[in-house]
Amino acid sequence: MSPAMAMIDQRNEEDHIIESEYHKGVKNMYEKGYLHKVPKKYIFPASERPTTSMNDSNSPKENLQLPIIDFAELIGPNRPQVLRSLANACEQYGFFQLVNHSISDDITRCMIDVIGRFFDLPMEERSKYMTTDMRAAVRYGTSFSQTKDSVFCWRDFLKLICHPLPDFVPHWPASPSDFQEVVATYAKETKQLFMAIMKAILESLGIMEDNQEEMTKEKDNNDNNNIMKELDNGSQMLVTNFYPPCPEPDLTLGMHPHSDYGFLTLLLQDEVEGLQIQFQDKWLTVQPIPNAFVVNIGDHLEIFSNGKYKSVLHRVLVNEVKSRISIASLHSLPFNCTVKPSPKLIDEENPKRYMDTDFGSFLAYVSTRETKKKDFLESRKLTNS
Ligand code: OGA
Numbered sequence: 001m002s003p004a005m006a007m008i009d010q011r012n013e014e015d016h017i018i019e020s021e022y023h024k025g026v027k028n029m030y031e032k033g034y035l036h037k038v039p040k041k042y043i044f045p046a047s048e049r050p051t052t053s054m055n056d057s058n059s060p061k062e063n064l065q066l067p068i069i070d071f072a073e074l075i076g077p078n079r080p081q082v083l084r085s086l087a088n089a090c091e092q093y094g095f096f097q098l099v100n101h102s103i104s105d106d107i108t109r110c111m112i113d114v115i116g117r118f119f120d121l122p123m124e125e126r127s128k129y130m131t132t133d134m135r136a137a138v139r140y141g142t143s144f145s146q147t148k149d150s151v152f153c154w155r156d157f158l159k160l161i162c163h164p165l166p167d168f169v170p171h172w173p174a175s176p177s178d179f180q181e182v183v184a185t186y187a188k189e190t191k192q193l194f195m196a197i198m199k200a201i202l203e204s205l206g207i208m209e210d211n212q213e214e215m216t217k218e219k220d221n222n223d224n225n226n227i228m229k230e231l232d233n234g235s236q237m238l239v240t241n242f243y244p245p246c247p248e249p250d251l252t253l254g255m256h257p258h259s260d261y262g263f264l265t266l267l268l269q270d271e272v273e274g275l276q277i278q279f280q281d282k283w284l285t286v287q288p289i290p291n292a293f294v295v296n297i298g299d300h301l302e303i304f305s306n307g308k309y310k311s312v313l314h315r316v317l318v319n320e321v322k323s324r325i326s327i328a329s330l331h332s333l334p335f336n337c338t339v340k341p342s343p344k345l346i347d348e349e350n351p352k353r354y355m356d357t358d359f360g361s362f363l364a365y366v367s368t369r370e371t372k373k374k375d376f377l378e379s380r381k382l383t384n385s
């Protein structure tokens with residue numbers, strides 16, 4: 001048999017994997033030794049594959065040095081300069097790396113470690129949390145939207161709803177035995193860090209004064225305190241991702257291009273690269289920096305900032321050798337709140353660019369279709385801009 005025939009033969013073999021196996025996730029198939037080739041279920045159309053979409057497959061892979069924001073500087077005397085760099089990062093990239101932040105190495109290391117041990121549990125243990133209910137406190141699954149994706153992504157996930165913590169922690173996995181404690185600590189810390197970054201972002205948008213400033217702006221500050229209060233009481237979801245090694249990484253993706261829905265996402269990744277963001281019409285790989293957070297603007301902040309800060313498309317590549325773990329903490333307003341452009345960013349030059357929107361309509365939207373790219377946000381745009 002020619003090598004080409006042998007390859008087709010092997011692919012056919014992978015394609016005898018029954019549909020229910022795909023739904024148990026990529027890691028399970030990998031552990032069972034099924035994956036010598038990428039099964040058809042995971043092969044993206046040629047135009048969407050890593051090396052053919054936008055990038056010229058002959059050009060060397062390009063890495064991107066994202067703007068770096070030093071958190072310690074942000075809360076020190078250099079705040080005004082750092083706020084300018086922050087505004088610049090949000091406008092130009094929609095992404096930045098946050099270093100010197102308030103969360104200790106110990107907490108981030110323990111978090112990646114416990115998530116790794118969770119994904120290492122036997123399938124029977126992990127599958128207890130499989131559900132299609134998008135509002136479940138805990139949801140284990142695979143791909144992006146398992147019920148709607150025609151092509152599956154090379155990714156398994158565990159999603160945890162976090163707010164209010166005391167209500168949800170008891171529903172989280174009790175195995176590994178330190179899971180609830182480690183993850184609850186991490187959730188608390190990332191929430192605090194999110195609030196500190198949001199305060200800086202509101203300042204960088206010019207819609208929030210530092211607290212010590214003039215009392216005459218009391219009304220303005222009340223409005224801003226309201227958004228800070230709403231965010232403090234807002235939703236938080238931890239999305240933990242596991243990407244097993246892939247025999248043919250050029251045929252598939254760990255996550256297809258998407259934007260995140262919330263205000264901000266704080267992403268912690270291990271040392272394995274994989275995240276790419278779209279920058280000036282190219283896909284560029286984000287170099288992991290140990291113990292830094294990759295922070296990105298979500299759709300809700302794009303709406304709130306009336307388009308000044310944009311959510312940016314990103315995707316995940318997989319590789320042949322190493323598995324990869326990442327943990328995204330997604331933050332927004334409470335589920336029952338309306339997201340709308342801040343009145344302070346609307347004037348004659350800048351008319352309101354987005355409709356008011358709420359989580360209900362977002363969930364309705366994503367549950368009825370295969371979501372790709374920024375199509376939810378597109379559906380919220382007003383046409384007068
Ligand atoms: C996400 C995401 C990127 C990554 O969870 O929304 O984009 O590197 N993750 O896993």
Ligand code: NI
Nearest residue numbers: 258259260314
């Ligand atoms: Ni994302």
